[in-house]
Structures are given as structure tokens and as C-alpha cells.
Amino acid sequence: MSNETPERPSNFIRQIIEHDLKTGKHQTVATRFPPEPNGYLHIGHAKSIWLNFGIAADYGGTCNLRFDDTNPHKENIEYVEAIQRDVRWLGYDWGERLYYASDYFEQLYDYAVQLIRKGKAYVCDLSMEEIREYRGTLTEPGRNSPWRDRSVEENLDLFARMRAGEFEDGSRVLRAKIDMASPNLNLRDPIIYRIRRGAVHHQTGAEWVIYPMYDFTHCLSDAIEGITHSLCTLEFEDHRPLYDWFLDELETPCHPQQIEFSRLVLEYTVVSKRKLTELVEEGHVEGWDDPRMPTLAGMRRRGFPPEAIRDFCSRIGVTKSENFVEMALLENCVRDALNVSAPRRMAVLHPLKVVITNYPEGQHETLTAPNHPQNEAMGTRELTFGRELYIDRNDFVEVAPNKKWKRLVAGGEVRLRNAYVIRCDEVIKDEAGEIIELRCSYDPDTLGANPPDRKVKGVIHWVEAGTAVRAEVRLYDRLFDHPTPERAGPDRTWKDCLNPDSLRTLTHCYLEASLGEAAPGETFQFEREGYFCRDSGHEEPIFNRTMTLRDTWAKIARQGA
Ligand code: ATP
Ligand code: MG
Secondary structure (H helix, E strand, O other), rough: OOOOOOOOOHHHHHHHHHHHHHHHOOOOOOEOOOOOHHHHHHHHHHHHHHHHHHHHHHHEEEEEEEEEOOOOOOOHHHHHHHHHHHHHHHHOOOOOOEEHHHHHHHHHHHHHHHHHHHEEEEEOOHHHHHHHHHHHOOOOOOOOOOOOOHHHHHHHHHHHHHHHOOOOOOEEEEEEOOOOOOOOHHHHOOEEEOOOOOOOOOOOOOOOOEOOOHHHHHHHHHHHOOEEEEEEHHHHEEEEEEEEHHHHHHHOOOEEEEEEOOOOEEEOOOOOOOHHHHHHHHHOOOOOOOOOOOEEHHHHHHOOHHHHHHHHHHHHHOOOOOOEEHHHHHHHHHHHHHHHHHOOOOEEEEEEEEOOOOOOOOOOOEEEEEEEOOOOHHHHEEEEEEEEEEEEHEEEEEEOOOOOOEEEOOOOOEEOOOOOOEEEEEHHHHHHOEEEEEEEEEEEEHHHOOOOOOOOOOOEOOEEEOOOEEEEEEEEEEEEEOOHHHOOOOOOOHHHHHHOOOOEEEEEEEEEEHHHHHHOOOOOEOOEEEEEEEOOOOOOOOEEEEEEEOOOOHHHHHHHH
């Protein structure tokens, strides 16, 4: 773990752990991050990773990465690999501690046999529909399955034959024998094994035709690994009595203590793997790593630094109450990190040609510009100045709209950042009246400072036309235009809230020459424009906008108010 991690504020989970260590209940802390490899990791998972790995690191303990891989139909190796890549990128290292629940399939099978031997599990021949029907509701107790009282011998025989592949998918299941009248539905004889004959598992291949259910697997895997504190989100609170039942009935190496915390819910996005899968599969985004996705892979491609995400996790805190977080908080963490780390560059996104008429044709000169205005240690880079330049269309108007306008106007002066003051002498238009070029003159005595007699307030960015790199720039915005897409109202589904302007592509931008060498994943501040990251996977330069310089959404919200 790198040492730049911000100090972690205390929270109720850390208090429990500190108490357990003080009273000697535990001598060490062992946690785990347990993803199901059925999708890419998202910002909600980052909270769990940060919490589990962070706690282990702070108390000198260990944190396992364990795949809870019990559903071969929904999982695949692409997800297994992506998850490892993303956890590592976020800054965490599990060392040798990489596990799969499927490593324990034999042992889990033995646990199931133990339950059968104790008369605490039975093979049930009801169909899935009947099982649901017998289960009852929150207000009505369930009914016992007619197969509930099979003998231990018969159950052992049938379960062995389930494993041997004798029965069709769905024809039989193994269930725990607990209490069909329990007010907690999870305790109404839950299924613990099902038949999946055709499945090929990414770790165990075709070795198994029966698969343990998540609830059975999860708590026992924690026990097998000697997890002391099993941290999970609040929806598992109702499952805890079931986990405790398994752990009490079986002779497991230990009894991990489960502690629940609230899920992170982030504005203007969705964090559910099911919904994110839909966005990918239906082509609303380009893939799991689309820079608009709330996935770690998307955020990496967008240019978010991992330290910004860790900083975000530490700022949102860990509690049991609803964790609904403003997007602006995450965005500000990204700005704070990039403001410090991103080198400054100039890039013209909407080019307008400028010819410096008093600069000799064919001549160029090299100017020097700092990489960061506040950090000299980041050094300098070279800029080429010459007769033909580009400035941004938005930095010129023929007539100033008001007194606040500091940029260039016809007949007016402006400073070119890191270079000279220029004056606009002539505006060239095409037949349609569109401005296509400015004829300007420069003042050679203004490099670095204004002459004492003139105050030129405006400073704009520019690039030299001959050396500039032509590039595509993708301007990303929030994926949804509603802060809570899942609760947008009766006549708007979450997908209706997709922001139609979440991607705008500018194909004709000019970047200062040094950006031609930017490595994929490198992030810069394009002065006055925002933070941009060189996209990966292309020969030609494509830059993703990571973030605007300021929170433009807050402004929109204020104007709307
Ligand atoms: P999803 O709802 O996206 O499918 P999940 O809980 O099914 O998420 P898992 O792969 O099981 O996904 O999650 C691994 C761990 O991450 C679990 O311990 C889970 O509690 C935690 N986690 C998942 N989503 C969030 C979230 N939004 N906030 C905090 N922790 C989360
Ligand atoms: Mg889950």
C-alpha cells in the first residue's frame, strides 16, 4: 500500500475491531474482499476494497481476495482477471492470498454431508415453483416439504447420486432443515445445493455437476480462511442468522463475526452489476471500461487517479445509514488529485487559424513553459512559436459582448499564454460569413511581461500550426441526467434517464507538439479546458476528458434554482 493514503477516520467497524483486539477476543485481524466474478468492479466495490484492505493494513492483519464463484452460468474468466487488475490498480496487494470459493467445493460437499448425517439437511424433489409456493410469505408461515423427513441413509444416497450426475437440472435440490415457520424467510429450509449438469466452471471445469448456493458457500469460505471480521453490506443482515446457523451446526475452524455497513449509492449513476451488464450488452456504452461507466476500469480509462478514489472512500465514511453520495464529491477528489499531479499543456479544441503578419514566413522560435505553475520540480517543456497558430474559436468575438470580456476582439489585444501579446488587425470570413482566419500582429517586446504602458488582461491558449498534433478529443459528461435514475418517477425508467449528451466527440483538435508523445493513461491539464487523459488502444492520439476544471453541474443547478 502506498504511503500517500490519507489517514482514515475512525468508524464503528474499527471501534469493534479495536475492542476485540483489546479484550483478546482476537489476536489478529483477518478480512477479505469477496467479489462474485459476474461483472466488473464499480465504485461501490471500491468502498468495500478500501475498507477491507485498509483495516487489515492498519491493524497489521491480512486481507484475502476471494472469488465467491458459485454460479458458473453468470461468471467468466474475463471478470476474474478484470477484478484482479482493478484491485491492484486501486493500490491494494493481496500477495499470495488469492482464493476461490471453488477451491473449497470438496470441503463444502463434506460439510453438506455432515449436515445430512446430523439430520439437518435433506434432498427435496419439489420443483422450484413448488418450493417457492411452500415457502410462505412475510405474513404467512411456510409449509414443510413432503420430502423433509427422508431418512439420513436415503438423503446420503440421493445426494451422492446428485453429485454423480444421475439427475436432471432442477429435479432435486439439497436443503437445510431449519424452520418453515421462521419469521426470517432465509431460515425456511433454504436450498444449499442445486444441479447444474451442463455448466463449465471457469476454475473447476466440468468436475462438478452440483453447485453450492451463495449463502452456504460464503460464510463457510470465510470460516475456512479464518476470517475474523466478515464485513459486508446491509442487505446481508437478514442472512446473518442463516450464516450463524451453518457455522454453529458444523465444525468449522472458526466463527467469523459478520458486521454490516451501508452500500454506497452515487448520484447520476447506477451501481448494480445487473444494470451495468445491461448497459454493456445493449450497447448504451462501449464496454465495461467506457469512460462514462462507474466501473473502476472506466474510471481508469477516463483518467481518474487511484488515489482520488481512495480519498473519496475515506471522505464518505462507513456507517449503517444510507450512503447516498453526491457525484460532485467524487469529481472534486479527482480535481484535487489532478491539480497537484497533472502537468499543464495547451490544446485547442475548436481551432481558429491566426496568422501573425509581422512574423517572418518560415521562421520559428522555441519558447519555454513551466509544466506546473506551483511546482517548479515538475520542470519545463518547449513550445514552438511561428507565423501560423491556432486559438480557440470561443476566445474570439468581433465585438466584445460586455465589459467583462477579456479575450480577443477585432482591433483588441490579448496575451498568448507563455508567449507574446497579439493584436487582431483583420477578420477573414468565407462567403457564408463564417470567420475562418484572423490576421494579427505580435509585439516582440512582450515575451513574459507586459510593457509598462499597456495593460493586457486577457490570456488565452494557443498552439503553433505547423508542429501541433491533430487529435480527437472526447468530452464525457455524466451518464445519467437524473441524480437518482432508479427513483426518477413513475413514467421514467432508469434507462430513460441516460444523458443523451454524455459523449461529445471533437475530431479536429490541435494539441501542442509535446502531447504527441503522451503515453496511454497519462493525464494532463489542458490549460483553461480541464483534465484530459490519453486513451489506450489506438495508434492515433485520442484524449478523454477526465473532468472539467470547475463543477459546471453545480452552476447549472444554481441557474435552475
Ligand atoms: P452488485 O449489486 O453490484 O451486483 P454485489 O454485492 O452483488 O454487487 P459482489 O461481487 O458480491 O457484488 O460484491 C463484493 C463485495 O462488495 C461485497 O462484500 C459487497 O457487499 C460489496 N459491495 C458491493 N456493492 C457495494 C456498494 N455499492 N457499496 C459498498 N460495498 C459494496
Ligand atoms: Mg453479491
